[in-house]
Amino acid sequence: MKYRHAHHAGNFADVHKHVTLLALLAALQRKEKGLLYLETHAGRGVYDLGESAAESRAGIARLEAVACEAPELRHYLDRVAQLRRAGGSKHLYPGSPWLAASALRAQDRGVLVEALAEEARALERALGPVAGRVRIETGDGFARLRAELPPVERRALILIDPPYEQTREDFERVRIGLAEALRRLATGVVAIWYPIKHARDTDRWLEAVARELDREALVSQLWLHPCDSRVALNGSGLLIVNPPYQLDERMSQWLPELYRCLGGTAQGGCAVQPLTPARA
Numbered sequence: 001m002k003y004r005h006a007h008h009a010g011n012f013a014d015v016h017k018h019v020t021l022l023a024l025l026a027a028l029q030r031k032e033k034g035l036l037y038l039e040t041h042a043g044r045g046v047y048d049l050g051e052s053a054a055e056s057r058a059g060i061a062r063l064e065a066v067a068c069e070a071p072e073l074r075h076y077l078d079r080v081a082q083l084r085r086a087g088g089s090k091h092l093y094p095g096s097p098w099l100a101a102s103a104l105r106a107q108d109r110g111v112l113v114e115a116l117a118e119e120a121r122a123l124e125r126a127l128g129p130v131a132g133r134v135r136i137e138t139g140d141g142f143a144r145l146r147a148e149l150p151p152v153e154r155r156a157l158i159l160i161d162p163p164y165e166q167t168r169e170d171f172e173r174v175r176i177g178l179a180e181a182l183r184r185l186a187t188g189v190v191a192i193w194y195p196i197k198h199a200r201d202t203d204r205w206l207e208a209v210a211r212e213l214d215r216e217a218l219v220s221q222l223w224l225h226p227c228d229s230r231v232a233l234n235g236s237g238l239l240i241v242n243p244p245y246q247l248d249e250r251m252s253q254w255l256p257e258l259y260r261c262l263g264g265t266a267q268g269g270c271a272v273q274p275l276t277p278a279r280a
């Protein structure tokens with residue numbers, strides 16, 4: 001496996017994913033009852049943009065340069081600033097495990113899975129003081145879905161964020177993993193990040209997912225380049241199954257603002273739409 005998330009940390013897709021993750025956690029934490037946060041592809045938790053900042057210039061750096069108004073965007077920027085203060089460096093960028101682990105309450109629990117031992121060790125170091133009720137597992141995130149679900153809490157937020165290095169294979173494993181997760185915990189909130197290279201391919205995959213789904217789901221997409229251009233990554237997508245109440249309304253507010261803040265032009269766009277389950 002050649003993929004290292006450090007090359008992509010803080011890019012526009014990370015920003016889209018991380019703002020959404022924090023919004024999901026906050027929505028679920030409106031209830032007192034504890035939850036399991038399960039992340040199948042965790043990465044190293046904290047990244048140094050001073051070492052590999054190229055993609056973050058069109059991501060977090062753009063967002064920081066403008067005034068954001070939506071509470072979700074401000075909350076995300078506050079959390080990035082919090083990490084930088086704590087770590088004493090303005091170049092640090094939090095991965096999803098850091099953002100989630102530092103937001104968990106005493107009644108919540110986290111399980112973070114990472115395949116590469118070196119990345120998992122870095123994750124342990126990165127979480128340090130925010131590790132709290134979090135367990136780090138080295139292994140295959142898709143296999144751990146079966147092992148960790150259903151959780152004793154009967155409530156879970158599951159983030160599935162593979163590298164899509166073997167694009168077709170990863171999309172297929174995600175589709176199967178989602179079905180498995182929902183079989184074990186039908187009410188689990190599942191967020192799946194996916195790359196948009198050709199809209200035609202992602203649309204086909206979403207149709208295949210919808211055919212199997214009997215739950216409510218939401219698709220949030222943001223693309224900075226036309227969806228068929230030959231750049232490496234045209235857009236970022238998130239499929240959210242069992243979305244919390246009114247998430248779509250809030251997202252319809254902050255996603256266009258995020259798009260503007262990222263310097264979106266007429267060539268790109270963003271959209272929040274329900275994914276209509278075929279078996280509803």
Ligand SMILES: C[S@@+](CC[C@H](N)C(=O)[O-])C[C@H]1O[C@@H](n2cnc3c(N)ncnc32)[C@H](O)[C@@H]1O
Nearest residue numbers: 005041042043095096114115139140141161163
């Ligand atoms: C896109 S990165 C994760 C980024 C992280 N979720 C974030 O937003 O900060 C994908 C990670 O999955 C790891 N990985 C690849 N295959 C895996 C597998 N089968 N199980 C668990 N982790 C895997 C890679 O080493 C990489 O660190």
